[in-house]
Amino acid sequence: MGKNLLAGNLSKGICENLKCVEGQLILEDQQNHGIYESEVIEVNPFTNLVMSWRSKTHENASVEIWVKIRTEGRWSSWFSYGKWSDQGNNTGSFSGQKDILATLDVDLLLVNRGHADACAVRVELFRKDIETPTPVFENYYMAFKPVEGCVKVPFVDKAVDIHLKVQAYSQLDIPEIGNKICSPTCVSMVMAYYGLEKQITDTAKGVIDNGTGIYGNWSYNVAYANERGFRSHVERLENLHEISLYLKEGIPLIASIKTRDLGALQGAYQTYPSGHLVVITGLFYKEGQYYFRVNDPAANTSDKVPREYLVEEFLNVWNGIVYVIRR
Incomplete structure (x- = not known):
């Protein structure tokens, strides 16, 4: 922790x-x-x-x-x-x-x-x-x-190459609610990574906040995973070093991001001014820069869900919130 x-x-x-x-x-x-x-x-x-x-x-x-x-x-x-x-x-x-x-x-x-x-x-x-x-x-x-803000810890590991085999699901496979269910889609991906396959619609039904009608209540999403025997919590991380520690343990992280223009996160499918959840599945170094491997559920089809985002850009649009879900 x-x-x-x-x-x-x-x-x-x-x-x-x-x-x-x-x-x-x-x-x-x-x-x-x-x-x-x-x-x-x-x-x-x-x-x-x-x-x-x-x-x-x-x-x-x-x-x-x-x-x-x-x-x-x-x-x-x-x-x-x-x-x-x-x-x-x-x-x-x-x-x-x-x-x-x-x-x-x-x-x-x-x-x-x-x-x-x-x-x-x-x-x-x-x-x-x-x-x-x-x-x-x-x-x-x-x-x-x-109050003191984020601590910047230097990360130097050019040999890093982490690729967690997390199933890729598209939220848009559920057309009726597809534009609202990035969070339960990510939770479904991570639970499947640990061996518990759940339909996205079942997860969405379980995490929906009946007060607001939203599917992205952070607290409810991890509570749902916990009801299924996982050990999960919402955490606020500060830097690449802290993210890498979880990835090195084999734990993918569901991260909350927000973007206002496409240039803020190159390769993203769209802007996310109201926020969006993605799964960080890995980390590697290429041509002088670090990249995250990410499952982005906003893709139109599951085969396009795996993405590679520049770490520098990703950290700038990330609010520090992650769901940590583990067995």
């Missing part, structure tokens, strides 16, 4: 109608609803954060994750990521979550002014009745954008 990522410790905090078993939260036998609240979590100054989590839910059981931040000695309101449940049975994110200190924009909690230096997490577990199996909450993760 990078320095901008913090994993929860569920053994520390207050539980009501819950019990912590082997580091995981479950409902007590005669309870339909329980609440966990963390201790105050002191962190390095940050300007925004993204929550992700691992859970096991079903149609009649859900979890809800809340977060609040401290800035200038004052605490914000609690902000909810909505009730999450597998197979698309989520309430989705709520619009209009804002107070004078912070704003939750779907999956990104923004400090309105200055920076925050602490946060707290609340988790709620729900089930239909006591005969229904309890949901299981395994852990949460917080990905921070630090």
